[in-house]
Amino acid sequence: MMPTRPSIERGxxxxxxxxxxAATAPHxxxxxxxxxxxAATLLALVAWRWxxxxxxxxxxxxxxxALSGGTGIWLTFGTLFGREAGVAxxxxxxxxxxxxxxxxxxxxxxxxxxxxxxxxxxxQNQDILTGLWLLFTFWLLTASLxxxxxxxxxxxxxxxxxxxxxxxxxxxxxxLFLLFPRIDGPLWGLPxxxxxxxxxxxxxxxxxxxxxxxxSDEIAFRVSFAGPIPxxxxxxxRGPVLENFDGRRWLRHPRQAPVARVIAxxxxxxxxxxxxxxxxxWLMALDAPLAWPASARLDSRLSVVADKPLxxxxxxxxxxxxxxxxxxxxxxxxxxxxxxxxxxxDPRTRRLAESWRNQAREPARIVALALRHFRxxxxxxxxxxxxxxxxxxDQFLFExxxxxxxxxxxxxxxxxxxxxxxARVVTGYQGGEINPRDxxxxxxxxxxxxxxxxxxxxxGWQRVDPTAAVSPLxxxxxxxxxxxxxxxxxxxxxxxxxWLRELRFGWxxxxxxxxxxxxxxxxxxxxxxxxRLGWPDADWRSLGLLLGGALSTLLALSAALILLRxxxxxxxxxxxxxxxxxxxxxxAPGETPHMLLAxxxxxxxxxxxxxxxxxxxxxxxxxxxxxxxxxxDLRLAVDxxxxxxxx
Amino acid sequence: xxxxxxxxxxxxxxxxxxxxxxxxNVILGKQREIRLAMSCLLAGGHLLIEDLPxxxxxxxxxxxxxxxxxxxxxxxxxxxxxxxxxxxxxxxDRGQGDFRFVPGPVFAQLLLADEINRATxxxxxxxxxxxxxxxxxxxxxxRSLPRPFFVIATQNPSHQIGTFPLPESQLxxxxxxxxxxxxxxxxxxALLAGGGRRRDSELLTPLLTPADILRLQREVETLHVSPxxxxxxxxxxxxxxxxxxxxxxxxxRGGIALLAAARAWAWLAGRDMVLxxxxxAVFVAVARHRLVSVQHGGMVGREAVDGLLTQVAIP
Numbered sequence: 004m005m006p007t008r009p010s011i012e013r014g015x016x017x018x019x020x021x022x023x024x025a026a027t028a029p030h031x032x033x034x035x036x037x038x039x040x041x042a043a044t045l046l047a048l049v050a051w052r053w054x055x056x057x058x059x060x061x062x063x064x065x066x067x068x069a070l071s072g073g074t075g076i077w078l079t080f081g082t083l084f085g086r087e088a089g090v091a092x093x094x095x096x097x098x099x100x101x102x103x104x105x106x107x108x109x110x111x112x113x114x115x116x117x118x119x120x121x122x123x124x125x126x127q128n129q130d131i132l133t134g135l136w137l138l139f140t141f142w143l144l145t146a147s148l149x150x151x152x153x154x155x156x157x158x159x160x161x162x163x164x165x166x167x168x169x170x171x172x173x174x175x176x177x178x179l180f181l182l183f184p185r186i187d188g189p190l191w192g193l194p195x196x197x198x199x200x201x202x203x204x205x206x207x208x209x210x211x212x213x214x215x216x217x218x219s220d221e222i223a224f225r226v227s228f229a230g231p232i233p234x235x236x237x238x239x240x241r242g243p244v245l246e247n248f249d250g251r252r253w254l255r256h257p258r259q260a261p262v263a264r265v266i267a268x269x270x271x272x273x274x275x276x277x278x279x280x281x282x283x284x285w286l287m288a289l290d291a292p293l294a295w296p297a298s299a300r301l302d303s304r305l306s307v308v309a310d311k312p313l314x315x316x317x318x319x320x321x322x323x324x325x326x327x328x329x330x331x332x333x334x335x336x337x338x339x340x341x342x343x344x345x346x347x348x349d350p351r352t353r354r355l356a357e358s359w360r361n362q363a364r365e366p367a368r369i370v371a372l373a374l375r376h377f378r379x380x381x382x383x384x385x386x387x388x389x390x391x392x393x394x395x396x397d398q399f400l401f402e403x404x405x406x407x408x409x410x411x412x413x414x415x416x417x418x419x420x421x422x423x424x425x426a427r428v429v430t431g432y433q434g435g436e437i438n439p440r441d442x443x444x445x446x447x448x449x450x451x452x453x454x455x456x457x458x459x460x461x462x463g464w465q466r467v468d469p470t471a472a473v474s475p476l477x478x479x480x481x482x483x484x485x486x487x488x489x490x491x492x493x494x495x496x497x498x499x500x501x502w503l504r505e506l507r508f509g510w511x512x513x514x515x516x517x518x519x520x521x522x523x524x525x526x527x528x529x530x531x532x533x534x535r536l537g538w539p540d541a542d543w544r545s546l547g548l549l550l551g552g553a554l555s556t557l558l559a560l561s562a563a564l565i566l567l568r569x570x571x572x573x574x575x576x577x578x579x580x581x582x583x584x585x586x587x588x589x590x591a592p593g594e595t596p597h598m599l600l601a602x603x604x605x606x607x608x609x610x611x612x613x614x615x616x617x618x619x620x621x622x623x624x625x626x627x628x629x630x631x632x633x634x635x636d637l638r639l640a641v642d643x644x645x646x647x648x649x650x
Numbered sequence: 651x652x653x654x655x656x657x658x659x660x661x662x663x664x665x666x667x668x669x670x671x672x673x674x675n676v677i678l679g680k681q682r683e684i685r686l687a688m689s690c691l692l693a694g695g696h697l698l699i700e701d702l703p704x705x706x707x708x709x710x711x712x713x714x715x716x717x718x719x720x721x722x723x724x725x726x727x728x729x730x731x732x733x734x735x736x737x738x739x740x741x742x743d744r745g746q747g748d749f750r751f752v753p754g755p756v757f758a759q760l761l762l763a764d765e766i767n768r769a770t771x772x773x774x775x776x777x778x779x780x781x782x783x784x785x786x787x788x789x790x791x792x793r794s795l796p797r798p799f800f801v802i803a804t805q806n807p808s809h810q811i812g813t814f815p816l817p818e819s820q821l822x823x824x825x826x827x828x829x830x831x832x833x834x835x836x837x838x839x840a841l842l843a844g845g846g847r848r849r850d851s852e853l854l855t856p857l858l859t860p861a862d863i864l865r866l867q868r869e870v871e872t873l874h875v876s877p878x879x880x881x882x883x884x885x886x887x888x889x890x891x892x893x894x895x896x897x898x899x900x901x902x903r904g905g906i907a908l909l910a911a912a913r914a915w916a917w918l919a920g921r922d923m924v925l926x927x928x929x930x931a932v933f934v935a936v937a938r939h940r941l942v943s944v945q946h947g948g949m950v951g952r953e954a955v956d957g958l959l960t961q962v963a964i965p
Contacts, residue, residue, distance in 0.1 A: 593963070595927045626923045
């Protein structure tokens with residue numbers, strides 16, 4: 004059966020089909036199962052019918068399929084609009100369009116839909132692999148266009164031509180990327196739950212909560228230092244400070260004390276931190292922060308807190324001093340909070356603390372006694388500590404003696420408070436891994452840590468890390484070096500062999516470069532770049548001008564290239580065309596000079612009379628045996644034509 | 651359509667004009683077809699005439715043979731015709747006590763193969779081999795055919811019952827394929843008034859000799875062809891290969907045939923060079939039977955071939 008409308012070539016369909024598959028496939032990861040099955044069935048049906056040379060579907064079937072698909076989406080999402088439902092609808096449309104694929108116009112719709120679907124993948128994921136896949140899909144789509152418009156039957160030739168077209172577009176892409184005016188914030192509003200499920204430090208701490216986090220190798224943030232990287236044992240990245248203890252959980256104290264006073268005792272260290280989105284406001288500044296972004300503030304517990312939760316990856320410039328004094332004079336109410344303990348819990352711990360208090364009157368000596376206790380007794384650093392019941396601190400200090408950093412920090416703080424030294428738990432990250440490829444320091448969730456802070460008279464708040472007393476390797480080498488084999492570490496950190504490590508470093512450096520240079524290219528970066536190019540204070544108007552200028556220059560260059568590479572017509576043809584122009588005569592593609600003359604004889608005998616000598620000379624010059632004078636004769640004949648038309 | 655003739659340096663019109671005039675007096679109203687048939691002969695190719703019975707196919711062949719002074723023979727192809735009926739056989743001569751070769755009708759200078767599609771493929775191929783090689787092999791002995799050797803085959807449209815249509819590969823051996831078609835009203839009335847044409851052709855006297863024809867064929871071969879014209883012929887071949895209506899385009903042999911026919915046409919027009927006009931004049935006759943339609947697998951329609959001429963720009 005032949006369709007009545009002008010049909011597209013049979014060879015076009017595999018191209019369109021593959022493009023559609025490539026454009027929709029990544030959505031299968033996060034779409035509902037029935038939808039994937041529905042779209043896959045439709046595509047399979049299309050392929051099968053193509054294979055069997057099937058005729059058009061019965062007229063009533065496509066509307067029925069469209070209706071059932073739309074109903075399914077409405078039942079799944081409760082709407083047909085919005086991001087999720089919209090994407091689902093587009094995926095369905097893509098598969099359904101094939102059912103009514105007859106004319107070239109339908110094929111164009113599929114290509115346009117495919118190009119639009121490319122965009123939707125960035126809603127979900129913006130990493131390099133997605134970018135590469137979309138590039139590949141774009142290539143396929145362009146090849147489909149080439150094939151649709153009379154491209155060769157050979158698939159390699161099609162891909163080659165499409166690739167050439169795409170490569171020719173690269174300068175324009177770069178110009179648009181660099182110069183298109185950026186908008187602060189995302190171009191389209193992402194819903195609040197876009198990054199839900201991300202792991203990160205929470206605002207409370209119970210035994211086991213950080214150990215849980217340490218099993219994830221997800222990246223929390225990356226840091227590049229302006230100067231040399233400080234020793235890793237000194238890298239404490241501060242998150243929430245926990246002061247309230249209920250016998251089991253540590254919580255933040257709701258009251259905001261007056262601002263923190265920090266006195267730097269060493270040089271300032273400048274660094275740039277790129278935080279992954281985590282829906283929290285803690286910016287994980289290096290202790291102790293001296294400078295922070297304008298969109299954040301320093302709270303009274305020395306944590307840098309952003310004004311808004313982090314909804315997208317963000318680059319922050321900060322400064323820190325490794326040696327500092329913090330709140331040498333502290334608000335008595337804060338000190339009281341940091342001495343409070345729940346009544347009647349952990350009696351053995353209290354007795355131990357009291358014995359230390361009697362032994363040494365000075366708080367600093369009590370701290371030293373406690374650290375010695377941790378160092379000398381048989382404590383064990385492990386990711387899988389036994390569960391603790393009531394009086395958990397007693398149980399841990401005197402029975403199990405196996406714990407992760409939060410156990411040590413909590414027990415230490417309880418001991419200090421019982422001994423009358425103000426103390427609190429600080430959570431955050433410690434250390435990080437230096438990527439030798441790009442010099443970035445990568446801090447992962449597995450670097451999550453908890454330590455303690457004690458307040459000593461005349462010295463202010465002092466960091467004390469009891470974990471360092473138990474397992475110095477944790478602080479010097481990181482968690483992977485400190486844990487014995489058999490602990491449930493994330494596999495990425497276990498990678499022992501050198502080449503695998505190298506591979507991981509290379510891949511992470513590549514990802515980081517992509518994040519920094521491509522995804523992180525925002526208004527600020529754009530302004531910096533333009534400044535370096537000698538274009539200070541560029542606003543969107545001058546950006547528009549610059550962009551327009553760059554694009555026109557590129558267009559002019561490519562036009563010039565095309566014109567230069569075009570073969571120059573031989574002089575005979577140029578003269579012939581000049582004659583035709585002068586007489587304002589058009590010659591059809593397959594019309595020979597004699598035919599033209601015959602036609603003119605009927606239409607306009609005078610013009611024919613004028614043209615006749617030119618025709619004779621042109622024929623002689625172009626088709627006759629090569630002699631010297633023919634070209635001159637032709638030129639003469641053309642020059643003799645009247646300069647303007649008299650009729 | 652036909653460009654104005656200017657007398658050539660070597661007085662070509664004087665040689666050939668009487669031949670054309672005489673032929674036109676016998677076959678009325680078919681100047682163009684006669685001219686094409688002459689071109690085909692001058693280009694050294696064979697001619698296939700395809701049309702319904704009674705349109706003057708045989709008369710055309712007769713007339714050409716008489717006017718050009720060629721030794722003429724005719725074979726009516728039938729389903730029981732054998733290859734030996736064309737090529738000849740050796741018979742035993744009792745008087746001499748030896749085998750004697752009796753040449754078949756193929757040993758002529760102009761062979762009219764009437765209704766070639768009525769014979770079996772085996773017989774057809776015996777003739778086509780002779781056309782291609784200019785010689786026949788009989789009983790292990792190769793015998794040259796006289797020169798010039800020119801075959802005019804006629805064929806009724808092949809959808810008639812009891813025919814063996816020539817396969818593509820053998821159609822390709824014919825330089826040109828012509829359709830005579832009905833004469834126009836004036837020619838038809840003149841024909842009715844003037845009586846049978848076959849008789850007229852028998853009264854003709856030869857105007858040329860076979861030697862003249864061989865000389866003229868060589869002259870045609872050396873006619874000037876400019877690079878621009880080669881470009882045009884190539885563009886046409888290329889367009890026929892790109893056209894989705896055709897199963898495949900013209901072969902290199904088809905291209906050579908096109909140029910040879912255009913040369914002969916230009917020579918007949920009295921020119922010392924070949925023009926795109928000449929290529930266009932012979933294009934349908936040379937190209938159409940070499941192109942196969944994608945849709946029905948038969949010969950393509952005339953419009954599709956004409957379409958190539960209007961689409962392909964003259965470089």
